[in-house]
Amino acid sequence: MERYQIILAYDGADFVGSQRQASSRTVQGELEKALRRLGWDKRTVYLAGRTDSGTHASGQVAAFDLDWQHSLDDLRNALNANLPADMAVREVKIAAAKFRPRFDATSRRYRYRLFCQGVRDPLRERYA
Template identity: 55%
Template sequence: MASAKRSAGESLRYRATVAYDGSDFLGFQYQARGRTVQGELEEAIRRVTRQQVRVAAAGRTDAGVHAIGQVISFCVEWSHSVDDLQRALNATLPPDVAIRDCRVVRPDFHPRFDALWRRYRYTVLNAPVRSPLERRYAHHVAEALDVAAMRRASRHLIGTHDFAAFGQPTQGVSTVRQVLQADWVDESPRLVFVITGNAFLRHMVRRLVGTLIEVGRGRRSPEDIAALLERGDRAAAGPLAPAGGLCLMEIGYSD
């Protein structure tokens, strides 16, 4: 994190890594009515810098989805250090949002278009009894799941495929995405699905998880995942897993 002071009147672009508990938000993207992460960030920047800005983000998480590694950028005039800017923003933001890192970047940096990959994790609490303390952060499944079958099914996701059966594009029409990593980690009683890809369709990770849980329940075979990728029939895929289990972990860039 840079700490050099900047000249007054000099507008610079800042990149920030943001963490938030998505439970009480309608999602990341600003909405005229309702609480959003973008709205809280822009209000904090306005209060600290006395400048009205629009932040750009690497991804638009849905209502209830959490993040540890969301990346945003914004341009402001700020004559103090970057450390001071981060401290001031964190002092102004509500308790469920925090700036984890802040730095000056090149003027044309864009958190979405410059991203090389994104990593998500989805947590399933696979235990007979639910945990009230984890209800916002893990999807409870009481029935014992076949983790080995879920891992075999996940291998079909790796590579470049048409994921039309699992989501919709947020922009454009292409549903082809490249998945670099997809696997389940057994942290009993929690099962954690980790997936890394160049980009994701809307609801893609949650529908993948819902379908993979059906594999774990024995309602589908691992090979059904390959068939769904081939057919592209969203109606044939599994249900959408609840939002609370999903967390945006990290976004990769060339620098």
């Protein structure tokens, strides 16, 4: 059993946030569903931080333990095949056994995008 670190990207428009909630669609909940399809039977996925409802991410770090007998690329591909279209695993690494993204992070970066135009742009409406 290894601990894996992944880099997640997601369009948060249709999520109520990243942290698991019993009756709402969350990033953690969708990731756990995808992992269960790969044989994951653990209780916890560790996230680097929480995002609010509607917040997007291009580099959210998560970690989990999994008994996986294939390559890291195969794990990334298997996760992406089981995740919804508004989520993607960009990278997979083997992590230290006690790695916890929230506590082991050395920095965090946030980017806020504001579009201040006279007429709204429907193609950017969900992203600004």
